[in-house]
Amino acid sequence: MDQEGEDRQNHSADRGDHPEYGRHGIAGDRSCDAGEARSPFTSLYCIRVTCQVSYLHLMLSEKLLSVLGMNLTVLAASGQTGIALTRQALRRGHTVTAIARDPERIALPDFPNLRKVAGDVNDAAGITAAVDKDSVVLSALGTDRAGILLTGARAVVAAGPRRVIWLGAYGTGKSAEAAGESAGVLVKVLGDRLADKVEADNTVLAAGGTVFHAGMLADGPESPRRRTVGLEAAPPFDLGAKVSRETVAAAMLDEAEKPTFPGAVALPLAE
Known part of the structure; x- marks a missing residue:
């Protein structure tokens, strides 16, 4: 050679x-x-x-979404839990579309990654227009009138987001059996709203979403010992046991970033 x-x-x-x-x-x-x-x-x-x-x-794309920031939509963003969700999402580096009937009531300062939008769940077309198809919807919707939650769930699912993470109540619907007999008090507390809650939850679950069944909500900081469990590890229902809205918001955002309970009910616990 x-x-x-x-x-x-x-x-x-x-x-x-x-x-x-x-x-x-x-x-x-x-x-x-x-x-x-x-x-x-x-x-x-x-x-x-x-x-x-x-x-x-x-x-790698899915991982980068959680690292570099996701596109999130917060429904009922003017309420206490909705504000906690929006504030924490922005702190985590996500882009947030905050929906409320009156956006001026979203008590957060303007931020480059925050878009405040007027929206009413009774206007399904308006919800569809506000929800980005590539976003994950986190709902803090609550009401004292029966029918609103189911209407809202149907509107959000019809909008076709990537995923839906919904806030419900522990001791209702899918979590009633795990909560035990003590949860029977919710029948009296919720009245005709109970069936509405259950149907709304089931609508989200059928679409592959995650429903967080929280106990009695309270003010206060995020619990440093917080954890999220499935129904198999659910504690007995205790009307006196409370969980802060900040803790619930953190748990819901964790699920948005890393789906652990798709199509299932999850419980946000303070400890």
Whole structure:
């Protein structure tokens, strides 16, 4: 072999080129080049490599969404829980569309990543216009009138967001059995609103959303010992046990960033 040919061979070895594994020993780097003749084995291998790369790209994209900021929509953003959700979401670096019947009642200063929008769940077309298809909706909707929650759930689901995270009440619907007999008091407390709550929850769950069943809500900071559990680990219902809105908001945002309870009920606990 002449010196030039030897140099080329050595240079190829230094780069790690290989007729089957390509540069740096990465399978498919050369054999998967477009237009190059392939054996049946190589073609199948290229398909496998392409699928693996696509899967990794998808996984990295989902991870980056939580790291670099997500597109979130907060429903009922002027209420105490809605404000907690919006404020915490902004602190985490997310972009937030805050929906309220009167946006001026959203008691938060203007922020580059915050958009305040007027919206009423009785106007399904208006909700659809306000909800970005690529967003995750977090609802803090509450009412003292029966029918509003189900109307709201249907409007949000019809808007077609990526996911829905809904706030419900512990001891109702899917969590009634886990809560135990003590939760029977909610029948008297909620009256005709109970059926509305249950139907709204079921609408969100059927769409693959997550429903957070919180205990009695209270003011106060986020609990440093907070945790989120499924119904299998639910504690007995205690009317005196309270959980802060800040704790509930943090749990809902955790679920938005990293889905753990899709299509299920989750419980935000203070400790």
